[in-house]
Amino acid sequence: NLLECHVGTDGALRTTRGDQRLPYSVDAPGTTSVTLMIRPERIALEKADGPHHFQAEGTVREIIYAGAATRVFVDCDMADELVISLNMASMNRRLAPGQPLTFSWHRDDARVLTR
Numbered sequence: 001n002l003l004e005c006h007v008g009t010d011g012a013l014r015t016t017r018g019d020q021r022l023p024y025s026v027d028a029p030g031t032t033s034v035t036l037m038i039r040p041e042r043i044a045l046e047k048a049d050g051p052h053h054f055q056a057e058g059t060v061r062e063i064i065y066a067g068a069a070t071r072v073f074v075d076c077d078m079a080d081e082l083v084i085s086l087n088m089a090s091m092n093r094r095l096a097p098g099q100p101l102t103f104s105w106h107r108d109d110a111r112v113l114t115r
């Protein structure tokens with residue numbers, strides 16, 4: 001998952017799409033845009049658990065089952081598409097296209113990529 005972001009004058013990141021503030025900053029003078037990379041398997045289908053987590057809302061667009069793994073394609077304000085990779089053995093609820101959901105990730109599970 002790659003989220004295009006713009007960098008404020010204070011170094012704080014906001015998504016280019018949806019203008020959502022993210023819990024990341026860049027200390028590189030003159031940098032105006034970066035990409036935030038989030039691994040699909042590090043995104044959880046749950047509310048944020050503490051101050052070091054980021055939480056967002058979206059809608060299930062498509063679900064692809066591939067054995068024990070499931071890929072959930074999510075429409076959300078911050079990206080054209082966000083992919084969440086889940087282990088079916090650990091899922092405790094059913095998902096369906098059109099269903100709203102809350103997802104989150106720990107701050108350390110994403111990387112800021114400068115250009």
